Amino acid sequence: MKKAVLRTDKYFKIDRVDERIYGSFLEHMGRAVYEGVYQPECKFADEDGTRTDVAELVKEMGVTTVRYPGGNIVSAYNWEDGVGPKELRPVRLEAAWQNLEDNSFGTNEFMDWAKKTNIAPMMAVNLGTRGVDAARNLLEYCNFPAGTYYADMRVSHGYEKPHNVKLWCLGNEMDGPWQIGHRNAHEYGTLAAQTAKVMKDIDPSIELVACGSAGLKLPTFGSWDATVADRCFRYIDYLSMHTYYNNRNFTLDDTRDFLGHALTFDDQIHSVIAACDYASAINKSKKRINLSIDEWNVVYRPHGKVPADARWTKAPHQIEDTYNLEDALLVGTMFLTMLNHADRVKVACLAQLVNVIAPIMTSDTAAWRQTIFYPFKHCSVYGRGTALQSVVECEKYDSKHYTDIPYLATSVIYNEEEGQIAIFAVNRDLDEDCSMEADLRQFKDYHIDRHIVLNHEDIKAVNTEAEPNNVVEEIKNSNSKFEDGHLTSVLEKHSWNVIVLKK
Ligand code: AHR
Secondary structure, three states, X not given: OEEEEEEEEEEEEEEEOOHHHOEEEOOOOOOOOEOOOEOOOOOOEOOOOEEHHHHHHXXXXXXXXXXXXXXXXXXXXXXXXXXXXXXXXOOEEEOOXXXXXXXXXXXXXXXXHHHHOOOEEEEEEOOOOOOHHHHHHHHHHHHOOOOOHHHHHHHHOOOXXXXXXXXXXXXXXXXXXXXXXXXXHHHHHHHHHHHHHHHHHHOOOOEEEEOOOOOOOOOOOOHHHHHHHHHOOOXXXXXXXEEEEOOOOOOXXXXXXXXXXXXXXXXXXXXXXXXXXXXXXXXXXXXXXXXXXXXXXXXXXXXXXXXXXXXXXXXXXXXXXOOEHHHHXXXXXXXXXXXXOOOOEEEEEEEOOEOOOOOEEEOOOOEEEOOOHHHHHHHHHHOOOEEEEEEEEOOEEOOOOOOOEEOXXXXXXXXXXXXXXXXXXXXXXXXXXXXXXXXOHHHOOOEEEEEEEEOOOOOOOEOOOOOOOOOOEEEOHHHEEEEOOEEEEEEOOOEEEEEEEEO
């Protein structure tokens, strides 16, 4: 068994964890909205046609915020198509994913669903085919009380009270050549700043996210972020960052290497922070732009390819990845990385929520949890409070793309008000358990509440409709001991762990 020592201190605070990092993403593509969230003919549907079984899982997962309606689709989305009497809503060719969009679910249906699931909406505006005008009108429709054209339109659609959406994205992945209306950094930065100005003039209480680069592998990564952060500096609160990893295309099924991707994720976070701080420097300002990591996950299916038989159909099966245990471990380490950057990462959305690269899957007759559901749920439930600095002494390993990957990844969250400390840990070692010791004498009057473990003898194990509970959370309190302020925990090989101590 390997050995590790974790050191932490309640006075060494990173920052309070912003609960919006437990966000997700719902895009009009594949079976995410239709058959995922909204399926009037399903036996689980409520009076609005939304699935109660899915809503229950969303609540169990602890999702706080959901970004909507896209993603790539937002760059050609007409928000007006999705409001008002359903029989008048147009059927459109949704060009980003080549789906047929009948608009039977739109802004107001999303707001109703958000209320039912206790989530805060994060709306995106179309800066691909449209711009300032459509964005300001949508904001007026959503947030202005009444007495003006678009606010009254909302009232006439049955929504007297404004939706009061506080968080808005200025387009999506605009440096991606695949994006409809793709622009260069100067063009996008100018358009986003102009849109942001009008939006904040209409409702100064909102917060805005400008598009950072769509990914580390794009040639524009870095310079795009710096240019956009500078151009929009006065008006924006966050710059977005997107990241997807997998264990096939890049690393040819090499689990040890795959589990190192959180190191690249950490580097990417540092780079985007640097771009934001560069904008502060050249604007000679103390203002800090923070990060909205509003798309992140493990993804296997190539994004661009729409199966031939799925083109121009409604709700086709599209990028419905099945996640195994190693995917859940990577998602866990990515969460720990974000928690350890709690001072700058203020919003994050696991992409996506239902059916499309999602923690929740549905069929017409069931909904089930994928492996990645569990680290999300545990972080959301136990990762509220203040992130503490933690230093781990443990062995490291090298892999194809990385050197010095620590076998253990950790994060410590202290919730003083609740009298709770949560230690999150992933043991990346595929062959050996690890005995981790922690000096917690500052928390001597605490006791172990629970040690939760996600593990399976087969790291490729998955959950399916037929076997929904193949990989599940287990309480293994005997894996931890707490005596006289000293914690000793056995972290099983290739496992996700949450050790919760309470006063
Ligand atoms: O989440 C799937 C897609 O990935 C989104 O539509 C897009 O923003 C990203 O490229």
